[in-house]
Amino acid sequence: xxxxxxxxxxxxxxxxxxxxxxxxxxxxxxxxxxxxxxxxxxxxxxxxxxxxxxxxxxxxxxxxxxxxxxxxxxxxxxxxxxxxxxxxxxxxxxxxxxxxxxxxxxxxxxxxx
Amino acid sequence: xxxxxxxxxxxxxxxxxxxxxxxxxxxxxxxxxxxxxxxxxxxxxxxxxxxxxxxxxxxxxxxxxxxxxxxxxxxxxxxxxxxxxxxxxxxxxxxxxxxxxxxxxxxxxxxxxxxxx
Numbered sequence: 663x664x665x666x667x668x669x670x671x672x673x674x675x676x677x678x679x680x681x682x683x684x685x686x687x688x689x690x691x692x693x694x695x696x697x698x699x700x701x702x703x704x705x706x707x708x709x710x711x712x713x714x715x716x717x718x719x720x721x722x723x724x725x726x727x728x729x730x731x732x733x734x735x736x737x738x739x740x741x742x743x744x745x746x747x748x749x750x751x752x753x754x755x756x757x758x759x760x761x762x763x764x765x766x767x768x769x770x771x772x773x774x775x
Numbered sequence: 776x777x778x779x780x781x782x783x784x785x786x787x788x789x790x791x792x793x794x795x796x797x798x799x800x801x802x803x804x805x806x807x808x809x810x811x812x813x814x815x816x817x818x819x820x821x822x823x824x825x826x827x828x829x830x831x832x833x834x835x836x837x838x839x840x841x842x843x844x845x846x847x848x849x850x851x852x853x854x855x856x857x858x859x860x861x862x863x864x865x866x867x868x869x870x871x872x873x874x875x876x877x878x879x880x881x882x883x884x885x886x887x888x889x890x891x892x
Contacts, residue, residue: 695878704779704866704882705820718879750818756878763810764878766820 664689666755666767674773675743681772683738687755688765694736695764696728697752705752711736712758740772748774777802777869781883788857789891796852796886798867806872809843809850810880814864826850827872857890864888 667686675681687694693712697705707720711730725741734755740747750771754764778801788794800809811823824834826843834841838855854861864887868880 693878697880702884704868704884705880707879707881710878720879752818752820754820754878763822763825764820764880765822766812769818771818 666753666765668751668753668767668770670770671768672771672773674775676775677743677745679743679774680739680741681743683751683753683770683772685736685738685753685755685767687734687736687753691755691757691765692734693756693758694730694734695754695756696736696738697754698722699750699752699769701749708738743774745774748772777804777807777871777881779867779869779881779883781865781867781886783886784884785887785889787889787891790859791856792890793853793855794857794888794890796854796865796867796888798850798852798883800848800850800867800869802869802871804871808870808872810866810868810870811841811850811852812866812868812882814866814885816863820866823852854888857888859890859892862888862890 665688669684695710696708699705708722709719710717714730727739730736750769752769754766780799807828809826812820831843840853842851864885866885867883870880
């Protein structure tokens, strides 16, 4: 039973570039949430996707966007990268209506130079 | 707005010592969930426990125990007879009821626990 998988594991980009991160939820899960974790800090909620729509959003600018596909996998896109976007990006999945806790992936470490 | 405070940034203990990680939360809501997660160097957040605001019973799971006190808005985590494998960053988190599956978590800053042999 595969857990939450994220790709790539590490990524280095230059300021101003655009990046796409990918997430496959745990088998049987239909809801995907994304978190940003800066070094030495706790994760910050970015947004949640369910039925291919963004259902909740944290305090992030519009240049951070996402998408969910019919197979429940998800992408996170960041445009016009800033140095401050350097962080670990965590994907978590869950099943709508099921009261079980989130399952997290290992994250994508993004470095912006 | 919700807030979670973990005042201990780093804790270092020797194996077999007991250690308590503190967590204080703020919310105006009366119904909420509290969590503890463990983050090893691999980066994955590992779920340890969830408590709802109406359940103040303390819980014990093996060497782990949790003390929830609404009167002081605290949800502390104790590891008994610590082991080197317990070394990790531990996060306390809060979510409000209605935020499906507790997916919108507010995390504390984390406590880096190092258990030395």
